[in-house]
Amino acid sequence: MDISDARNRIVATADELYNAKGIQAVGMDELRTAAGVSLKKLYQEFPSKGSIVMAVLERRHQSWTEGLDATVRRAPTPREQLLAIFDYLGQWFCQSTFRGCGFINSFAELGAISPEVAEYARKHKESFQEYVASLAAGAGAPGYLAPQLAILAEGAQTTAAIAGTPNAATQARQAAEVLIDAALNTK
Amino acid sequence: MDISDARNRIVATADELYNAKGIQAVGMDELRTAAGVSLKKLYQEFPSKGSIVMAVLERRHQSWTEGLDATVRRAPTPREQLLAIFDYLGQWFCQSTFRGCGFINSFAELGAISPEVAEYARKHKESFQEYVASLAAGAGAPGYLAPQLAILAEGAQTTAAIAGTPNAATQARQAAEVLIDAALNTK
């Protein structure tokens, strides 16, 4: 087993467990067992639980960004690229492991007591907003459209998570269509 | 001191502390000290921390519902009543104690390990959606408008919380205006 192989497995396992049960509900021993590494190796790879949490957030950010971009890139027109954001959300919501946005959740759980976590969540959302803004700019939309679509996407995530149904994705997508067309026509 | 007076102070203090630091980060001893009651009285009023959490959620639900309705009722027309939702959010976001929706936060923190909390958060969001639906119906809007506005409201809450700015309220309000007018015109 490679050394970074163990590292990856630890982070991947932590990601799953933290998502399924919440960060604070998963102890190091449970993570150790699930990842199949010794406690010593765990602390050899990471100095503390907090650093594992940050590594999980980085992993989530990368996974989310790549997955979103892959879906968006399949859309033929700038307008459909903006709508593809909500298709990506729809796929995500349908996964059985979906339990809400990991950044919203970690912010809610640890944001008040961990400046690192709060800051990383802020950065992640900021990067999403910039991504939406770049797509909106590509569609020739006015600047106010992107924040509106980002808010729709955020709302769809929490609504889907708490309601337990993926309906919010299509509802948000239809709303996005109205907002996009209105923004493009009044331009 | 009345017996229910102590109860109210416990719940009010727990509400503040849980909101400020997160539920799991506030121990019974800290709550006891802040509320100024003995540990014995605390457990005399509530059988467990979980029951305090549920009492806090009930308090939040009542406070939110009443505050929202008071703002909405001041609006003269059905259309402006729908928009008043976002004015209410704007006021809320500007409070220094604002740290996101307490139900989203409690769901993120405890939803996976406490069916009670998850269920109550679901019920709260459901009641909000029904409230929006009743306002939308009063404005003569088609049925699909209310979920769209509710998603906007949810998104504004998480965006404002994580970004740390109240901007999302006005952005969501402007988006709501577009959606409302589009829905009313195509009817």
Add this chain to the structure above:
DNA sequence: CATCGTATAGAACGATCGTTCTCGGTGCAA
């Protein structure tokens, strides 16, 4: 084979959690 460095499983540690118990004081009734 003997030896040594390393990795492992799991015990142990201090801290903190939610919860309960004990002790000492206080007000009231007789």
Add this chain to the structure above:
DNA sequence: TTGCACCGAGAACGATCGTTCTATACGATG
């Protein structure tokens, strides 16, 4: 004054947390 029922402060308890330490097994090297 004496007895008694309550009350608050905080010690105590068992569990669990994150983290570290120890004892044991193993594998490579001479």
